Amino acid sequence: MTAIRPLNRVRVLQKQGCSEVNSYSMHWPHLFPQHGPGKKHQRAIVLAGWQEEIVAEHPGLFARGLIHSDGYRGTNRVRRPVGGEDKWYEYPRYLFKNESADILRLCGETLDRLGVAWRHNKPDEISVARRDAVARLDRFVGPKY
The missing domain is CATH 3.10.28.10 (Homing endonucleases)
Known part of the structure; x- marks a missing residue:
């Protein structure tokens, strides 16, 4: 995440059996175009x-x-x-x-x-x-x- 958005903070939280990774940016939707408003089964x-x-x-x-x-x-x-x-x-x-x-x-x-x-x-x-x-x-x- 840091390599793609170097100016954004990346937070890693250790959880039982996994790690939760967070990073907030208005630009993530450009990188993951399948995300968007509405129900996913009603859009492409x-x-x-x-x-x-x-x-x-x-x-x-x-x-x-x-x-x-x-x-x-x-x-x-x-x-x-x-x-x-x-x-x-x-x-x-x-x-x-x-x-x-x-x-x-x-x-x-x-x-x-x-x-x-x-x-x-x-x-x-x-x-x-x-x-x-x-x-x-x-x-x-x-x-x-």
């Missing part, structure tokens, strides 16, 4: 050219950020009636939920880049549930604190 969310280059170079880190901000990794428990009695099975999966079609598209494109199989299980949600896809995404995402 498009990466600037320099942001696309970074995402193309580091898709795993982008996926990690998406999952840590609007995603979930948990265990799905399923009940199926078999021969008159209920059978249960469970498996790990990722869910990514967002009202913005643009953000969902960015997530899907990033998962494609990483070779992670995914699908829309709801119009506003992406599911990664295949065993090999979950294992592959685990390599990039890591634990969420």
